[in-house]
Amino acid sequence: MAGYVVRRLLALIPVLLFVSFVTFGLVRLAPGDPVTIVLGGRKVDPATAQALREQFGLTGDPITQYVAWLGRALNGDLGESYRLRQDVLDLIADRLPITLELIAISMVLAIGIAIPLGIAQARRRDSAIDYVGSLLALVGLSIPVYFAAMVGVLVFAVWLGWLPAFGSGEDPIDRLVHLLLPAGALALGTIALTSRMTRSSMLEVLSSDYIEAARAKGLPERTILVKHAFRNALIPVLTVTSLQVGFLIVGSVLVETTMGLGGIGSLITDAIQNRDYPVIQASVLLLTVAFALLNLVTDVLYAVIDPRIRYGR
Amino acid sequence: MTADSAAIRAFRPGLIQRVLRSPLGRNRAALVGLAILLPLLMMAFLPGVLAGDPNAQDLSASLRPAGVDHLLGTDKLGRDVWSRIVYGAAPTLLGALVVIAISGLIGIPLGLVAGYFGGLVDALIMRVLDALLAFPALLLAILVVATFGGGLLTVVIALGVIYVPAMARLVRSVTLVHARLAYVDACRALGYTDARIIFRHILPNLVAAVVVQSTIDLAYAILDIAALSFLGLGQQPPDPDWGSMLADARSYLLQNAWPAISSGVAIMLAVVSVNLVGDGLRAQLDPRERER
Numbered sequence: 001m002a003g004y005v006v007r008r009l010l011a012l013i014p015v016l017l018f019v020s021f022v023t024f025g026l027v028r029l030a031p032g033d034p035v036t037i038v039l040g041g042r043k044v045d046p047a048t049a050q051a052l053r054e055q056f057g058l059t060g061d062p063i064t065q066y067v068a069w070l071g072r073a074l075n076g077d078l079g080e081s082y083r084l085r086q087d088v089l090d091l092i093a094d095r096l097p098i099t100l101e102l103i104a105i106s107m108v109l110a111i112g113i114a115i116p117l118g119i120a121q122a123r124r125r126d127s128a129i130d131y132v133g134s135l136l137a138l139v140g141l142s143i144p145v146y147f148a149a150m151v152g153v154l155v156f157a158v159w160l161g162w163l164p165a166f167g168s169g170e171d172p173i174d175r176l177v178h179l180l181l182p183a184g185a186l187a188l189g190t191i192a193l194t195s196r197m198t199r200s201s202m203l204e205v206l207s208s209d210y211i212e213a214a215r216a217k218g219l220p221e222r223t224i225l226v227k228h229a230f231r232n233a234l235i236p237v238l239t240v241t242s243l244q245v246g247f248l249i250v251g252s253v254l255v256e257t258t259m260g261l262g263g264i265g266s267l268i269t270d271a272i273q274n275r276d277y278p279v280i281q282a283s284v285l286l287l288t289v290a291f292a293l294l295n296l297v298t299d300v301l302y303a304v305i306d307p308r309i310r311y312g313r
Numbered sequence: 314m315t316a317d318s319a320a321i322r323a324f325r326p327g328l329i330q331r332v333l334r335s336p337l338g339r340n341r342a343a344l345v346g347l348a349i350l351l352p353l354l355m356m357a358f359l360p361g362v363l364a365g366d367p368n369a370q371d372l373s374a375s376l377r378p379a380g381v382d383h384l385l386g387t388d389k390l391g392r393d394v395w396s397r398i399v400y401g402a403a404p405t406l407l408g409a410l411v412v413i414a415i416s417g418l419i420g421i422p423l424g425l426v427a428g429y430f431g432g433l434v435d436a437l438i439m440r441v442l443d444a445l446l447a448f449p450a451l452l453l454a455i456l457v458v459a460t461f462g463g464g465l466l467t468v469v470i471a472l473g474v475i476y477v478p479a480m481a482r483l484v485r486s487v488t489l490v491h492a493r494l495a496y497v498d499a500c501r502a503l504g505y506t507d508a509r510i511i512f513r514h515i516l517p518n519l520v521a522a523v524v525v526q527s528t529i530d531l532a533y534a535i536l537d538i539a540a541l542s543f544l545g546l547g548q549q550p551p552d553p554d555w556g557s558m559l560a561d562a563r564s565y566l567l568q569n570a571w572p573a574i575s576s577g578v579a580i581m582l583a584v585v586s587v588n589l590v591g592d593g594l595r596a597q598l599d600p601r602e603r604e605r
Contacts, residue, residue, distance in 0.1 A: 014444075019447050022448075022453075026456055026460045031461075031462070138585060138588060141584070142532070142536075142588060143577075144536055144540060144559075144581070146563075147577035147580065150559075150566055151577070249449050250450070253452070254540055254543065254544070257544065272544070284453075287449065288448050
């Protein structure tokens with residue numbers, strides 16, 4: 001097991017190098033002199049401009065710049081924001097909790113709703129709940145998260161007045177209440193895919209011989225569903241749910257922008273508007289690393305659930 | 314409309330019945346999908362027939378609700394929302410089609426070559442493509458488009474390239490199977506060139522898989538284009554586009570929800586219809602699905 005994890009971690013290194021190179025390279029390809037963005041239209045003499053270039057690591061050939069940037073990044077120095085003149089890592093650390101909470105709440109909502117829904121659908125195939133669930137899945141897959149958030153505001157904040165429409169709240173409870181609406185909007189797509197997968201995976205398992213045997217033994221339906229069927233139906237469900245993490249990361253960018261939440265997502269969109277490249281670069285890099293690590297964690301989880309996978313690769 | 318369909322029936326008796334009895338016609342969900350998709354495609358190709366100038370402003374008629382004069386109301390600048398929805402179809406729908414075309418044009422040959430030759434070529438191609446998959450797709454698109462400046466063209470090219478790995482992987486996996494089949498050995502024995510075997514003999518066998526994958530990707534491409542445009546990176550103002558209309562409508566959502574609801578529902582309908590048609594195609598083309 002430990003060997004498997006180590007091998008996977010080693011395989012991650014070239015991928016992360018590639019990711020950092022692409023992120024760095026793209027930003028350097030941007031047209032225009034970065035110094036003009038730092039200055040924001042103010043005119044300065046060439047010596048000051050040169051000093052700024054040095055301060056932001058913009059001197060020398062691109063490869064040297066990349067190596068220097070990578071070295072600093074590995075030491076936790078991701079540069080300084082062009083616009084806010086603040087350490088990028090501090091900016092991100094300030095904003096990260098909201099994004100993480102948003103993603104965590106929507107993951108809990110998604111799994112808490114989708115898995116029971118999928119099991120119920122599989123158990124009563126072609127019943128009303130099966131059709132309603134399938135319809136819900138189709139809508140969940142097709143609705144853009146930001147539109148879902150807006151509809152949520154109209155319905156739950158304006159018409160019903162149950163939830164706040166905007167902002168991220170003060171104390172922890174208030175925060176949770178504020179995040180419920182955006183997290184719900186974000187969860188819809190995951191609910192859709194996870195419930196679909198749970199349904200089809202459960203249907204397949206429920207039609208197998210060993211379930212028939214369990215029924216013949218006279219085991220209670222509940223035990224069959226939860227202990228015998230669901231365990232085996234879990235792997236494809238886990239795959240789909242883990243793939244959703246990327247979707248949730250990107251979705252949180254969109255939802256935060258829509259709902260005025262001060263997380264990483266709105267940090268990125270603000271940075272795009274201001275061409276604040278160090279911020280864009282660092283945020284995209286961190287989110288991608290998080291995405292890669294989460295994928296690794298799911299792969300390891302598979303290996304825990306299904307030992308065959310460890311020996312397969 | 315009824316006169317038209319009557320004319321069609323008189324001209325070609327039994328056409329509708331024939332369509333309904335065909336395998337795709339018996340798939341109710343796919344038919345519903347087509348019924349939504351076709352009007353949307355008409356908006357994309359012939360907007361002038363369905364609506365007036367989408368950029369005509371009338372500040373005295375700002376933020377009107379839906380009514381007789383304005384089918385879906387007006388936005389803040391008094392522009393007709395229906396016209397903007399109709400003209401906004403092209404950037405999203407045709408843009409998404411171009412995204413799929415780009416990913417296919419690059420991804421299919423790469424997948425064919427990787428799957429057919431295997432070995433070092435395969436390893437090289439797939440390592441690079443897998444590395445591309447390390448990025449969450451839309452995040453990479455945001456980065457690329459933010460770097461090279463917003464606009465529909467950048468968005469479509471960036472998404473097209475980002476969609477390559479999914480297509481290439483699929484084509485590779487199917488090619489791997491076919492490259493080991495007897496008919497390919499037979500072709501080799503006949504002395505055919507690799508290029509001829511790949512493109513004339515293996516490629517036709519991939520059509521079903523590629524079509525199914527394309528419809529899945531098409532639905533995602535519509536959502537991604539809309540999302541980038543929602544972030545202000547796609548179609549630039551004043552030209553209409555569903556995503557940017559939604560972003561604009563957000564600021565006056567509480568005064569007039571019509572523009573927001575209209576553009577959001579337009580995106581949803583497009584994605585739902587593509588998904589329904591895709592499910593229908595998959596049911597027809599994928600032998601595994603047919604058995605169920």
